Amino acid sequence: MNLARLLAYRIPTVTSTATPRDAMLYALGVGVGDRPEDTKDLQFVFETGLKMLPSQVNVLCHPGAWVRDPALEIDWVKLLHGEQGFEMLKALRPGQTYLGETRVTGVLDKGGGKGAMLFARKELREMHEGRRGALVSTIDSTYVLRGDGGCGCTVTEAPVPHALPERAPDARVALPTLARAALIYRLSGDYNPIHADPEVARKAGFERPILHGLCSLGVATRAVLRAYCEDEPERLRSLKLRFSSPVYPGETLVTELWREDDVVSFRTRVAERDVVVLNNGRAEIAA
Numbered sequence: 001m002n003l004a005r006l007l008a009y010r011i012p013t014v015t016s017t018a019t020p021r022d023a024m025l026y027a028l029g030v031g032v033g034d035r036p037e038d039t040k041d042l043q044f045v046f047e048t049g050l051k052m053l054p055s056q057v058n059v060l061c062h063p064g065a066w067v068r069d070p071a072l073e074i075d076w077v078k079l080l081h082g083e084q085g086f087e088m089l090k091a092l093r094p095g096q097t098y099l100g101e102t103r104v105t106g107v108l109d110k111g112g113g114k115g116a117m118l119f120a121r122k123e124l125r126e127m128h129e130g131r132r133g134a135l136v137s138t139i140d141s142t143y144v145l146r147g148d149g150g151c152g153c154t155v156t157e158a159p160v161p162h163a164l165p166e167r168a169p170d171a172r173v174a175l176p177t178l179a180r181a182a183l184i185y186r187l188s189g190d191y192n193p194i195h196a197d198p199e200v201a202r203k204a205g206f207e208r209p210i211l212h213g214l215c216s217l218g219v220a221t222r223a224v225l226r227a228y229c230e231d232e233p234e235r236l237r238s239l240k241l242r243f244s245s246p247v248y249p250g251e252t253l254v255t256e257l258w259r260e261d262d263v264v265s266f267r268t269r270v271a272e273r274d275v276v277v278l279n280n281g282r283a284e285i286a287a
Contacts (some may be wrong), residue, residue: 001116001148002073003107009072011102011120014061015127020094022188023052026059029185030218031177040231052092054236055221057124057137058084058214059188060092061100067118067143075147081213082117083142083161085240090126090136091233097127098136105140108158112150117158118143140240161242161280164265169256173223174271177211179250185215211247216278220268223255224283228264234286241266241281253277262287 027033027044030053035041043051067076106119120141126133142158178184182195190212193200201209221239229235247253252271255278257264266281 001075001107001145001151002071003152003154006072006074006104006107006118007154009066009069009104011066011104012063013102014063014100015097016061016100017097018052018056018060018092018094020047020050023050023056023092023094025184026056026188026218027053029181029188030055030215030222031175031181032222034176040226043231044233050094051233052094053218053221053225054088054092054137054233055086055214055218055239056092056188057086057088057139058217059190060124061098061122062189063100063102063122066102074145078115078145078147080144080146081141081243082144083240083242084140084214084217085238086137086139087238088137088236090134092136099125099127099132101125106155107151107153108155109151109153110149114149116145116148116151116153118145119155162240162265162282164267164280165258165260167258170259171227171257172254173227173257174252174254175219175223176252177215177219177247177249181215181249182209182211183249185212185218190214206246208248211249211251213243213246216243216247216253216268217241219253220255220266220278220281223253223268224257224264224266224285227255227257228259229285237262237284237286239281239283242279243277244279245270245275245277247277255281 102122108117122139124137264283268278
C-alpha cells in the first residue's frame with residue numbers, strides 16, 4: 001500500500017436514482033418475501049406504498065472497486081470486509097436521486113507482516129435538479145488489509161467493538177436465506193465472482209460461493225426491524241456490526257437481540273452450523 005497516494009486519492013463520486021425496481025430488487029435480495037401475503041413484507045416489494053429498507057444505503061451510489069487501482073499498491077486480493085455501520089438522518093425514498101461521496105478517514109498500520117486497517121466513510125445526499133440536498137446517511141466501512149502492514153498510518157488505535165450484554169437474549173429472529181440469494185443480491189451492484197462462480201470461490205478457500213457480507217447485514221437489519229420496530233423502517237436510526245464468518249446461501253440466520261431503552265445489541269448465527277457470522281452488533285431505534 002502506498003499511504004501517500006491513498007490519502008490523496010479521489011474516490012469516484014457517484015450519482016444514481018433509487019428506482020422502485022431497485023428498491024424491490026434489493027429487498028428481495030436480502031430475503032424479504034418469506035411472508036408474501038403480509039403487508040409488512042409487501043411494503044418493501046410492492047409498488048403501492050413502497051418503502052425502502054434503510055440498509056440499502058450501503059449499496060446506493062457505491063464507488064466500486066477503487067481499492068484495485070494499481071496506483072494505490074493495495075494487495076486487494078487479501079482484503080477482508082471487517083466492519084460496517086450506517087446512520088440514518090432521513091428515510092430513503094423510491095425515485096429519489098442520491099449523491100455518494102466517499103473518502104478515506106484513517107489507516108491503522110499493525111506492522112510489517114501483520115496487515116493494516118483502512119477506514120472509509122460515504123456520505124449519501126439527496127440531489128434536486130442537479131443541486132446537493134440534505135444529508136441522508138453516513139456509512140462507515142472498515143477493511144482489513146492482510147497484505148499491507150508496514151506502510152505507515154494516520155491513527156494508532158482501532159475503535160473498540162460494541163460489547164454484548166452478558167445475559168440470555170431478549171429475543172431471537174430466525175430468517176431463512178435462499179440458495180439463490182447471492183445471485184439475486186449481486187444485481188444490486190456487487191458483482192464479485194466469489195459470490196457466483198464456484199471455481200473462484202474454491203480458489204479463495206470456500207467450498208462454494210458465499211453470501212455477500214452486506215446481504216447478511218441486510219438480513220440482520222430486517223431482524224432488528226421485526227423484533228423492535230414493528231417493521232417500520234423509519235424507526236431505525238443507526239446500525240453497526242462486525243463480520244466474523246462467511247455465510248453460505250440457503251442457510252438460516254438466527255439473530256439474537258438484547259434491548260436496553262433505545263439501543264439494541266445483537267449477533268447473528270447460522271443455525272445449521274451454529275457459527276456466529278455477525279457479531280458486536282449495535283442499533284439505535286426510535287420509540
